[in-house]
Amino acid sequence: MRIVIVGAGQAGAALAAKLRAQGHAGEIVMLGDEPAPPYQRPPLSKAYLLGEIGEDRLWLRAPEFWAENRIDLRLGQPVTAIDAAARTVTVAGEALSYDQLALTTGATPRRLPMAIGGGLDGVFTVRTLADVDAMRPEFHAGRKVIIVGGGYIGLEAAAVASKLGLQVTVLEMAPRILQRVAAPETSAHIRALHQSHGVTILESTGLDRLEGTSRVTGARLADGRVLPADFVIVGVGITPNTQLAEAAGLAIENGIATDALGRTSDPAIWAAGDCASFPWGSGRLRLESVGNAIDMAEAVAANMLGANEPYLAKPWFWSDQYDLKLQIAGLNTGYDHIVTRRGEGDAVSFWYYRGATLLAVDAMNDARAYMVGKRLIEAGKSPAPEVITATPDLKALLKG
Incomplete structure (x- = not known):
């Protein structure tokens, strides 16, 4: 039996490893659109951006692990289509057949619209190794950085920039940072922490557009003020990567909809991680966390092999700042x-x-x-x- 995994991030890596650990002897093919082997994302906006660890410290497994466990890891090979009826995926222009398919396609950071300067040089998001490698040269003491979005990703980037001696301004359109995910008490505690490190936090502050011709030079706020900037980091959330699943006719509901086992509306296709939603109480839930990516992927791996055990999420998260x-x-x-x-x-x-x-x-x-x-x-x-x-x-x- 050939199992194909689309997505070589935290969930995909956990799923592949669990399949072998659970005794699956058939083929496992894992397809990743990035050139880098499976790596952990949380240190990207912290220790890696700070230069405290190198790229090799990000790897989820030693390079030899994949070959030793007969996992056919194919990097830099994005899947362009799924044919659910034929049970094939299109990759590198060829149709690769599967007996069971797992979608661990993750999520993509939301970007600012092109109409307000989202396409200018010097505007970055924080999601992939390539994203962080692209922005690292910008981090020099004394430079001005504007961070759009007062969520955890933006605040973690603000902490790194402050520690490296940059002048940091955080723009948050909502009345307070972390409003969507935390109580006012937590927001106040973290706001005070950043302010004690010299970060300027502007809440209830909308962005009108980014200034500049080819490269960003500043941000014009909704109230007319213009703040100068050497570069900008956008941290305004992520959206699940559901395009392949949707085109294949799978049910979509705040991500790729799965049942309690992690199976999609197609009995041969499963999903796990940031891209997937699952039953929770009287509704559905999609969790954006490393813990969920690992736990759900391992549960799906077991269920692909017949365990028939519902996934019971135990939500937990973390953030390191200063x-x-x-x-x-x-x-x-x-x-x-x-x-x-x-x-x-x-x-x-x-x-x-x-x-x-x-x-x-x-x-x-x-x-x-x-x-x-x-x-x-x-x-x-x-x-x-x-x-x-x-x-x-x-x-x-x-x-x-």
């Missing part, structure tokens, strides 16, 4: 109040509740709060808010 390590457990959607717990030193955690139900935890430099919160959420336990703040040792909550 000396802050933010760890997030759970999903805060629908919260109605926040409990703040102070830890030792600069540690603090924010606990999201809907009524009496604990939904999520944002832990900053507080690994214990993150670990306990994650285990409580996964176990379906919700200590009363006053217990969270009054218990000296959070680990005691796990015994209750």
